[in-house]
Amino acid sequence: MRHFKDNLLRGLLWLSAFLSVAVLVMIVGFIFYKGIGLISFDFIFGDYSPTGDGGIWPMIVTTIYTVLISLVIATPIGILAAVYLQEYAKQGRLVRLIRFATESLTGIPSIIYGLFGAVFFVTTLKLGMSILAASLTLTIIVLPVIIRTTEEALKTVPGSYREGSLALGTTKLQTLYKVILPSSMPGILSGIILSVGRIVGESAAIFLTAGTVAAMPDSILSSARTLTVHSYLVTQESGDIELAAAVGIVLIVLILVINLSATYISKKFNKSTNK
Amino acid sequence: MSIPTTNKQAVEIGKANKRKYMLERVSQRVFLFCALLSVITLLLIIGFVFYKGAHPFVAEGYSFIDFIFGSDWVPSEDKFGIFPMIVASIYATVGALIIGVPIGLFTAIFLAEIASERLAKIISPAVQLLAGIPSVLYGVFGLAIIVPFLQDTFGLVKGQSLIAVILVLAIMMLPTIVTVAETAIRAVPQTYREGSLALGVSQIGTIFKVVVPAAKSGIMTAIVLGLGRAIGETMAVILVAGNSLIVPTSLTDSVRPLTTNIALEMGYAFGTHQEMLFATGIVLFSFILILNFVLAKISAKGGN
């Protein structure tokens, strides 16, 4: 009986894994199959043209802008916040409040961030529909992701590291910078990767804060269109699945490159801390 | 060496220490401030969204009960009832969870415990990559593949339906659940497994009785993140939901969840209509807060 149950569960595990992989392969396969015909040098690096045969370079640039600006703001704040929660704070009402706030932020649908961004950054702070307004909105969106993953990473640092370091007479801050942060770097990096993914993949919030202007942005105060918004709009407005899929390929390759370089970096970190 | 110099050294060390402690205190303040920022932004978001959303009920005499339980949404005729959307959101999210969580969780267990290292090393990064795929693309996939599939294979009158939304959401939350849950399961100390196996428990028994319970908090996180992705998804859902304003009575009805209502109409809404969309946001928001509260309770109990 127990063997039967074990085998059934084992079978279900295999089946689930197979299903997940199959579905995901199907999606990527579909996007590449549909879009690959449009991919060319001119498509990626060419300027946008409303007649449909232009490129998507302005959208790529806009996407890169939003990622850079959001990360530059969110990463330090997120890491320091996580450090406070894990290394400094005494369990108590304040920490519970902060945790609750962070978790709530994680769960807030991006469309609500969009609403907030549209009222606060676009209207109240008078940034207008712009890359900056969208980036600030995105900063709030990824902040909890970075805090959460950094916290998880800090948790995995063995207590003995801290004790060992402190026993050598270092201060808490020194321990933090020399011991704890370096050994949790891979975890923190994975948080940043998740954030990049979230920013690159975000559409609803950007749609309401950056607008849809299909042109090369002059500055971060210009209204512009990211890759995802472009993909959404061509599906929605012109029903052009192939163009949407071609933009999808660029998005996937972009994320692949980010992931690979992050893995490479975290491997290097691991080596240097092991020495 | 003479005594004064050592004194001097002592003073120097004392000064350095003072500076150190100063730095220590200042940095702690900075860390605290960063941590508090999430509280501040949450308050700002709640403040702004509630201020805008509560306005029609407080100042313009609209009934909140009619808003929640009304089944007519015709902005151009001043009718704002979101009951169909509330029902649609609940059905879609619960449906996606029923399909997505078991499959995602089992895949995570498979990758962490059953799969050979080589297989896991191929699949895990691939799944991680997929967690980053923009949700819009899932919507494009849903519109181009799932919708026609439902129409052609199951003879649905329209493929844009509750079941299409559930499928797209379930697929979309998979990578998130798998990635986070797998990390949590891998983080369970090897000694747990060894102890259980040494007691003669089978591998499967060990996984489900020892490893999974030990990784519970991480798994909960995975589910919450997946849920967050599902309930908050907008653009992918717009493409496959059909956005009809009816209370769904079957999986084949086309639906309009709360999120799509906001995204569909926010672009051009103004005045009361716009405020009603913020009110829709408040309802969505309340769901999330209740959910977080419940989950916090569950994980607190689990901790004991």
Next chain:
Amino acid sequence: MISLKKAKMGLLMLSILAVLSACTSNSNDKQTSDGSSATVSISGSTSVGPLAEKLAAKYTEEENTNIEINQIGSSAGITNAISGVSEIGMSSRDLKEEERANGLNEVVIAYDGIVVVTHPSNKVKDLTMEQIKQIFTGEVTNWNELGGDDLEIVVVSREDGSGSRDAFQEIVEYSSGELIRNSIIASGNGNIKTTVANNKHAVGFISFEYIDDSISTIDINGVEATAENVLQEKYSLARPFLFVYKEGQLTDAGQRFIDFILSEDGQLIAAEAGAIPVK
């Protein structure tokens, strides 16, 4: 440890660079708005948007002007023009009384027809206005009542607030409250087209610009949906494409762009794009 420090330095440099570039681009922005190249911000209808983009692309080849076009829907564009967020609003429907009362000026830049479309396999090719109304209000729910196959009708409409939907409802004479409840709501012309092209039950309406082989067009009272028939006023499902702006808000650059659109060259582009020229 060294690589960690390097990475830290790298991160620092990156952030400094980002901040710097942000600052410089900021100042650039100020220079341009003071300098010769002016910016005209336009927002509104998703039906007018593609045409406006084509016109802007041609226009900016010769003129040193930035034209920003945000496609956010007619009502939002009109609101933006009133509030001053955008210099010009695009609308694919006539202005409402209360909108006109805000001191808006309107320029018709072209006309556009709306066509009722079905799946190519649908046998129904001709309908009366009354039948169209019955379909969209749910009085008729099966194609066999209209001489087609025994198939349930799936109505596809644009969203409330879309200029195309407002114009369509006004001409067919039914209100938003009367629209059949279980109709699919699609938020763009393209979305309606793909939905109808992939569903043999479906019926929807799109702008002339979007007509292609994937869908079948419906004649109204035997009159085909063509630009000529609209111009000869035989085909009544038509609406103007408007540029609206607030009295006194229009800049020289904006005025020059409108002049270009109304010129022979501009109208030629409009015709090529599938719209119906003003003259």
